[in-house]
Amino acid sequence: MSTMKYYRIFTLSVICVLFTVTLAEICDDDSKSLCSLMQSRIPDMCGDPCLSKFCKRTCGLCPLTCYECIDVDDATQCTTVKTCAKDQYCFTAQTFTINFAEAYRLGCGPIKTCLQYASISTKRVNLDAGCCNTDKCNNKPPALMKVIPKQNFTNATILTTDKSFCVNLDDDVCTRLAIVHPNPCSDDCIASKICPHMCKKCFYCLDCNEVNHPANCTKTTACGYGKQCYGYEKIGSNRLPAVELGCIDEQVCNLLQTPSGHVFGRRDKFTFTGGCCVGDFCNTHPDGAVTTQPSVATISTSSPAVVGQNCSYQYHLTCPAGFKPIGKNCYHMPPNINVTKVNAERYCHDRCAHLVKFSDKVEILNVFSHYDNNHHHGDEVFTSLSKDLLDHWIWDSDKTTANPQLIEHDFHLTHNTCVVAYISYFTGTNGHIVYAYGLSPVDCNHHAIPMCYVTRS
CATH class of the missing domain: 2.10.60.10 (CD59)
Known part of the structure; x- marks a missing residue:
């Protein structure tokens, strides 16, 4: 074979490999945590094109990744992985080696073959074969493999003629979408169907x-x-x-x-x-x-x-959806979201709200006490308090000066310009729960939960 022919074959092989890898990388869930949350809140999400497009791998819309081995004694010991073609499932079949010893063969195979042979009760030969349609599902005996039927979306359409058209499909899902996607409401599925209220479509x-x-x-x-x-x-x-x-x-x-x-x-x-x-x-x-x-x-x-x-x-007069009434204000504290100060401000601004402001330490304890004790104790939330060029601590939400009672000694020693509110607790010597709470200066790139608030009239 000439050098030029070899070079062309090698080049085409590299291109094919790179294309396969790129395809596998592109086709994936937008966020594993987002898709996990969506599955728990909307079990039949994969039957809806608007929802499933954010979770392509979870919903089986990506080429499968399957184990691939030839003539192994134990299917569970196969560790080599291959990305299949779009119209293939994962297979495991009992076979014979060249010496007619019992063995297993694992890899990708046509969906048609799976439906014709591996899933029927009466087989042509007394050898086990099985197939499945989730990632890396075939490193097991054929009898344990199964094909999961595709879902049909049964939820009622959001956009109806009654008031329900202005209800987000799920507030927590919308919150996560806003974190994962920088401009979520530019996506028509999010704006019109999943989060119409968050996106101000209504x-x-x-x-x-x-x-x-x-x-x-x-x-x-x-x-x-x-x-x-x-x-x-x-x-x-x-x-x-x-x-x-x-x-x-x-x-x-x-x-x-x-x-x-x-x-x-x-x-x-x-x-x-x-x-x-x-x-x-x-x-x-x-x-x-x-x-x-x-x-x-x-x-x-x-x-x-x-x-x-x-x-x-x-x-x-009443708190917006997702906000909790506490005193004269309405508060919103999303779970499991930690972002920088800039993103925390953007999160609240997208909800027509400000980062939280506190008048004194008692208010900090009061607001935190209205949230789940087991979930939020020990968390930090960004506030709208920041240090200006004259070293004054100002609430950005209304440009007022912070109550001196909130300014601890470390506020005067720090170079940090952003502030979080915190609450934690521990068990004292007498068995009683002791709380520690207040404000603490942090670097603005520090990650904390955005706590938003609006004022009630």
Whole structure:
């Protein structure tokens, strides 16, 4: 064989090997922890194209990796691994060596062969053969191997005509997707089907035909694409000023943007005001247009209170989905997520919230005590406290100075500019549980849990 022919054959072999390796690397789960969580929360996820695409290997959408050995005495001792073709399953078959000694052969084989021979009860010969369709499943006797049927997705579709269309499929799954994917809501499957509420494809509005103040409205409605929350003043059935709240088409909102003044009875120049906004319960904002007071204002979609993209609210009558009411605030503390300060801020901002702020040490203990004691004790959470250029410790959430009671001695000695809140406990000499809690300066690249909060009105 000439040198040139040998070189070409060698080159093609290398290319084929690299292609196979690259294909195996590309086809995988986006995140093992994400797929494990999704399997536990949505058992039939692999039957749904929107969900299974994030967990291709878990859902059997990748070429199988199988053990491959020829003429081994014990199938469980095979350690060589091979990536199969797309239309192949893992096989193990009893065979004979060249000397007619009993042995096993392991490797990849056509799915058709698996279905025709290995799975039937009556075999052509008295030799065992088995096949299976999960990674590295064939290093065992054929009798222990089985093919797992593909799943059919039976969950109801999220996008319906009722309020359920604005419910995330699973809040924890959405949280994990937001960590794994830098811009999760750019994916239509995530935004429209899995996490519509997180991605602000929909939101909730107060929905009352006639109340004297938004705070007295107790009904809500889900508002989807092409619509906005609204609120405007009108004359009620009792001929007194009232407020109407709800969800309407964006085009209609333009009619509410220009208030028109009217004079009624003894009230001088009572002005009807109204406007539209985007965001959960944004038509409850106490400083917005939805008021029966004789002052002109409009609900702004670019309020200074905006935290994350498309957020137009700062106060809530009820806590947003995934947030826990504690005192005057609503808190959100995701499990099993540890990120840097920048990513912690982004996590909260994506939920139209701030990193947590504490007024004193008692509040730290109070907030932590509302979470699972067995799960969260010993964890650290990022706060919005940071050190400015003048060495002042400032809450970034509202630009106020931290309570001196929270500033420990090590705050004055550190070069770190970020702060975590912590709580831990140990058993004292008398058998009682002793708690240690407070704030601690850390490097901003330190990993901790993002704890978010919003204020309730």
